[in-house]
Amino acid sequence: MTGSTSDWPLWEVFVRAKRGVSHVHAGTVHAPDAELALQNARDLFTRRSEGVSLWVVKSSEITASDPDDRDAFFDPAADKTFRHPTDFELPDEVANM
């Protein structure tokens, strides 16, 4: 068992490009623990000043929506155009609203 990387968990890597913006998913690394996942992620994803902060999250800790459920999950938003400001026609005289 020792030294075998096949048992190492997979980690999802998130990079914050600069202060003020959100962390964005960059990819994955394998590592035996969180500390090393962070090291590996730094080596792999931030060699060219891509970021100022890293998050690693065990892939198994992520629960994702099922692609087959896509329609039931997301379609109901499509017929509610009134949620968008552009759905409301205002007189031309109202310059900025």
Add this chain to the structure above:
Amino acid sequence: MVSTDETRQARFDELIDADDRIEPRDWMPDEYRKTLVRQIAQHAHSEIIGMQPEGNWLTRAPSLRRKAILTAKVQDEAGHGLYLYGAAETLGTPREELLDRLHTGRQKYSSIFNYPTLTWADVGAIGWLVDGAAIMNQVPLCRCSYGPYARAMVRICKEESFHQRQGFQIMLDLANGTPAQHEMAQAALDRWWWPSIMMFGPPDAESVHGDQNMRWGIKRFGNDELRQKFIDATVPQADLLDLTIPDPELRLDESTGHYVHGPIDWDHFWDVVKGNGPCNRSRIDTRVGAHERGAWVREAATAYADKQAARTAEAAA
């Protein structure tokens, strides 16, 4: 190198001076953290309490379309509250604690939500004026020095634009309707005008934390400056609706291009802040009641998750 409080403070000041963002894991002065928790929580509470005046009209909106729009808007308010509670939690204060402070009156929400919505036109006036004033206040907060708050505000501002426009459209329909409808729109403007311009807070000269918040990049503009911007933008819109702003002293100053307004009744404002507005008591009672009556939902969700976990464990064994 071991960082001392002094070097940390210097690093913090450097970030603030460079107009850079502070993120949750950064060191920050206690007072900065406390100020942000207070402000973000008050903002979150306002969104959550803000569901009530309009919620009052969900079943009585005059058409199916208006019902759907108002439902969407009230859902947005709930969502805004949740983004903001999330941002406040990154500062280390648990949500339970924030809700508790709201329910026991230790933290406040915007005093604008202590007024009743007497007619359908009030729903229009809230969208147009209250959300309009909120946008004026909130757009600069998208550049707040604290990252999670600034990012929450970007989402919120995008959604507020829908709120303001749907409100103005309600006012437009009423103002162009029958004489009775026009009168209803005017009465709503009369009720909401002064509370709306009080939303920007007391005059800068009396504002307690103004300078420090400006220095920290939590606040970007003074209360009076934002208030003036709001009035300048709104008066022509009222003209377009053929409605009269209830301020006999309001006039355009030709030399500055700004509208000059009459005196604001700050005694009334402070009275409402202190809890003596028309709806202060009922807003909190409704909120606490909703929280208590909703306890079974939280319990059921936890019980369901426990059951699922037990089943998974059983299957794995």
